[in-house]
Amino acid sequence: MDPRHLRAFLHIVETGSFSAAAERVNLTQPALSRQIHLLEDEAGEILLRRTGRGAEPTEAGLVLVEHARAILEAIDGARRAMGVRRSQVTGRVTVGLPPSVGVRLTAPLVRRFREHHPLVGLCLVEELSGVVQEGLLSGWIDVGLLYAQAASPALAQEALLTEDLALIGRPDQMPGGSDCVPVRALAELPILLPGRRHGLRALVDQAAFRHGIVVRVDIEADSLRVLGELAHAGLGLVVHAPSAFAPDLAAGTLVARPLGEPPLQRAIVLAWPRDRAPSRAALAMAETVRELLKTGGWPTPQP
DNA sequence: AGGGTCGTTATACTTCAACC
DNA sequence: GGTTGAAGTATAACGACCCT
Numbered sequence: 001m002d003p004r005h006l007r008a009f010l011h012i013v014e015t016g017s018f019s020a021a022a023e024r025v026n027l028t029q030p031a032l033s034r035q036i037h038l039l040e041d042e043a044g045e046i047l048l049r050r051t052g053r054g055a056e057p058t059e060a061g062l063v064l065v066e067h068a069r070a071i072l073e074a075i076d077g078a079r080r081a082m083g084v085r086r087s088q089v090t091g092r093v094t095v096g097l098p099p100s101v102g103v104r105l106t107a108p109l110v111r112r113f114r115e116h117h118p119l120v121g122l123c124l125v126e127e128l129s130g131v132v133q134e135g136l137l138s139g140w141i142d143v144g145l146l147y148a149q150a151a152s153p154a155l156a157q158e159a160l161l162t163e164d165l166a167l168i169g170r171p172d173q174m175p176g177g178s179d180c181v182p183v184r185a186l187a188e189l190p191i192l193l194p195g196r197r198h199g200l201r202a203l204v205d206q207a208a209f210r211h212g213i214v215v216r217v218d219i220e221a222d223s224l225r226v227l228g229e230l231a232h233a234g235l236g237l238v239v240h241a242p243s244a245f246a247p248d249l250a251a252g253t254l255v256a257r258p259l260g261e262p263p264l265q266r267a268i269v270l271a272w273p274r275d276r277a278p279s280r281a282a283l284a285m286a287e288t289v290r291e292l293l294k295t296g297g298w299p300t301p302q303p
Numbered sequence: 304a305g306g307g308t309c310g311t312t313a314t315a316c317t318t319c320a321a322c323c
Numbered sequence: 324g325g326t327t328g329a330a331g332t333a334t335a336a337c338g339a340c341c342c343t
Binding site: 019029030033034037050051053054055 | 331333
Binding site for chain 3: 304305306307308309310311312313314315316317318319320321322323
């Protein structure tokens with residue numbers, strides 16, 4: 001039963017006339033007459049009694065009226081449901097974040113994403129920049145945040161923000177003075193840094209090379225938590241973005257001094273594979289990250 | 304290109320109320 | 324009760340469009 005025929009049938013029943021119903025649905029009366037004939041052929045019954053002054057449903061027609069209404073309501077319901085589905089993002093997205101970014105961004109990002117896209121399954125991967133990049137290239141991470149210095153050309157990138165780096169450590173471990181610490185000073189200080197797979201390490205090594213020095217990295221640690229613990233223990237000074245240690249800086253257990261003049265900076269980019277079209281869930285995640293940064297959802301306390 | 308579907312126009316047919 | 328005109332439906336012919 002063609003829904004158009006059923007709709008025409010109901011209009012005729014409601015108006016009591018083929019002509020009036022035809023006007024209502026912007027067709028001519030013969031077109032409607034033919035639709036009803038097709039419907040009657042299929043039903044094997046006369047559905048409308050033509051009276052010469054209009055039309056009225058027969059007994060069979062009355063039975064069909066209720067069914068036609070239910071069928072059309074079911075079709076409209078399906079259309080509405082499809083419309084809702086189209087407007088809502090579903091699926092699953094895997095997001096890669098370096099620990100120093102994840103420690104600040106994860107909770108507000110998840111909160112905002114769940115508010116806007118409750119039907120999307122979320123998988124968070126907190127790994128070093130290099131691992132996140134490998135995940136993006138091999139396809140098990142959909143969208144990630146990386147340090148620009150580490151990002152492969154095979155990834156599409158969108159600059160998100162630039163952070164000034166600082167020297168972070170216990171107050172009694174800090175070199176004298178209150179101004180910024182020159183990059184050259186890194187040659188004389190016990191520095192705590194991640195290993196060479198880490199984008200931050202590459203950035204510091206490049207800066208050291210430009211200044212003609214070698215950084216004294218006595219201890220390497222690939223974990224932000226371990227770097228913080230070592231700094232608390234007085235075993236060295238960490239080069240990092242101050243926001244990664246915001247609670248310690250706020251509590252005063254660690255202090256931060258700007259590093260370099262002009263300041264040493266690192267850029268954080270949003271990245272996804274160039275060779276695959278991102279899913280709707282991945283696009284929604286990328287948009288949430290942008291919004292979060294735009295609306296100040298990224299805590300960046302000053303040292 | 305040919306067939307099927309669906310729409311339109313023109314017109315035939317039917318019914319009914321008003322009138323004589 | 325017969326006639327007439329209005330209102331409404333059915334049908335034929337044709338064209339546009341879509342699918343195979």
